[in-house]
Amino acid sequence: MIEVYGLKKSYGEVKALDGINLKIERGKIFGLLGPNGAGKTTTFSIIATLLRPDEGDVLYNGGSIFSNVKNWREKIGFVPQEFSIYEDLTGYENVYLMGRLYNLPPQDIRKKVEELFEKLGLSEKMKEKVSRYSGGMKRRLNLMMSLVHDPEILLLDEPTAGIDVQTKQRIYDFLRELMDKGKTVLYTTHMLKEAEELFDVVGIIDSGKIVALGGVEDLINKYADELHVEVELYREKVEDGYELEKFGVYEKESGILKVYLKSQSEITDLLKKLTEMNFEVRHINLRKPSLETVFLKLTGRELRD
Ligand SMILES: Nc1ncnc2c1ncn2[C@@H]1O[C@H](COP(=O)(O)OP(=O)(O)O)[C@@H](O)[C@H]1O
Ligand SMILES: [Mg+2]
Known part of the structure; x- marks a missing residue:
């Protein structure tokens, strides 16, 4: 040991x-x-x-x-x-x-x-x-x-x-x-x-x-119990000054907003809010919980390969 x-x-x-x-x-x-x-x-x-x-x-x-x-x-x-x-x-x-x-x-x-x-x-x-x-x-x-x-x-x-x-x-x-x-x-x-x-x-x-x-499994179960959703927004429609961070992690370069939700029904609410704010959604992706989810959750940062 x-x-x-x-x-x-x-x-x-x-x-x-x-x-x-x-x-x-x-x-x-x-x-x-x-x-x-x-x-x-x-x-x-x-x-x-x-x-x-x-x-x-x-x-x-x-x-x-x-x-x-x-x-x-x-x-x-x-x-x-x-x-x-x-x-x-x-x-x-x-x-x-x-x-x-x-x-x-x-x-x-x-x-x-x-x-x-x-x-x-x-x-x-x-x-x-x-x-x-x-x-x-x-x-x-x-x-x-x-x-x-x-x-x-x-x-x-x-x-x-x-x-x-x-x-x-x-x-x-x-x-x-x-x-x-x-x-x-x-x-x-x-x-x-x-x-x-x-x-x-x-x-x-x-x-x-x-x-x-x-x-690995324990960490995923412990920290990644929420739904990981990635919403890709049309970047040209995203004006500076919008507080996308209040939803989750927003990456300017890729135009991807990463959000954790407690339940599936919250996806509808999120999309509704984004629409109200005049954001256009290009793509939406539900991610399986992984070590990446754990890492993002704990540090708010992405680990790249
Ligand atoms: N010899 C050194 N002199 C000054 N700073 C160092 C030295 N070695 C590492 N660092 C700093 O210490 C931190 C940790 O570095 P390191 O252990 O090499 O990280 P990793 O291996 O995870 O990339 C970094 O901020 C790095 O810049
Ligand atoms: Mg090293």
Whole structure:
């Protein structure tokens, strides 16, 4: 069990973390979901002991990870958001090098590297220079480098940023396989769909604070009990100064008004009011409650893919 208590971290005036509390159980995939700048990387950098918090602590099975950093680092595999790869080396050499840094016997490393390249579908590129890899290949290599010492706990900071759907699925399958073997996975993303598909437990982070924590279904049931309606208005008819915000969230660029209603009958009232105010409706959409609904409800902001 990993427990994060009251983490605070400031960069000058910027409060990157403002009291983060989390509990992560063994064998689960925990996801930290939030927009850019929310504090995901800062949280993970602290858990990876690359950064010290101003306040708070991270406990593993009851003891602070900072009291024995070396021991903790051997247990974890950290995949940074930015690639940490030597472009002039081959993929094989990059992962091999990591194995040497962990002092593993060369023959064990060789076996492990081949197994990882096979699992992530990169065997053919193993002996090629990384400078010739595509973005998706580099992402997979970045992941392999954190796995060579067979860590119990994996910390992945946006491991699927900027890659195609097939590669994403391959990474998901691979992670599920690791969890079947009892590994614990901590994962950050700003992508709602990804969170819905992957996480056992999700923590929604916004401006350095956890605004919701729980299972995906539980959060949806708890926060998204209302009807989510999107009304697209003809933008040219919407004059500045109208207080569309009193209905819900209005997005100027798209002309879409997002409203939460208690019951279906309120849709008629809403449309009537809009008509009275001379707005013309272009399209109306009833949305199934999702993590997006939860996020919008809690923060009033949209999380974009
Ligand atoms: N090294 C740094 N120096 C100054 N500000 C930083 C630094 N790292 C992060 N920040 C700020 O801290 C906040 C949280 O950043 P970060 O943890 O990277 O968010 P996320 O990973 O969720 O996008 C942001 O406002 C960011 O600009
Ligand atoms: Mg980040």
